[in-house]
Amino acid sequence: MSSGATLRLAASLYTPVECHNRVSQVQKLCxxxxxxxxxxxxxxxxxxNEGSTRAxxxxxxxxxxxxxQIPMLYDNNFEELVVLVIVFYHV
Numbered sequence: 474m475s476s477g478a479t480l481r482l483a484a485s486l487y488t489p490v491e492c493h494n495r496v497s498q499v500q501k502l503c504x505x506x507x508x509x510x511x512x513x514x515x516x517x518x519x520x521x522n523e524g525s526t527r528a529x530x531x532x533x534x535x536x537x538x539x540x541x542q543i544p545m546l547y548d549n550n551f552e553e554l555v556v557l558v559i560v561f562y563h564v
Contacts (some may be wrong), residue, residue: 487535503560510559516552
């Protein structure tokens with residue numbers, strides 16, 4: 474199976490619950506590093522930042538493992554995406 478076919482299959486099996494779980498993992502990571510959150514900006518507005526691209530693919534397309542090494546957005550609909558993941562503190 475080609476890499477492109479593998480990515481399409483992974484994304485087609487990805488669920489909103491899994492996306493929620495991954496966002497929660499990013500929130501926990503931010504909290505463990507005393508960060509209030511992380512800002513991800515895709516495409517040209519984000520200067521084609523590879524870190525943002527990989528994080529967006531991880532969060533919204535279900536891409537993981539070696540496939541995250543591909544520095545391009547899996548879904549062109551994400552080209553204009555801006556995401557702010559924040560940590561919620563319970564008092």
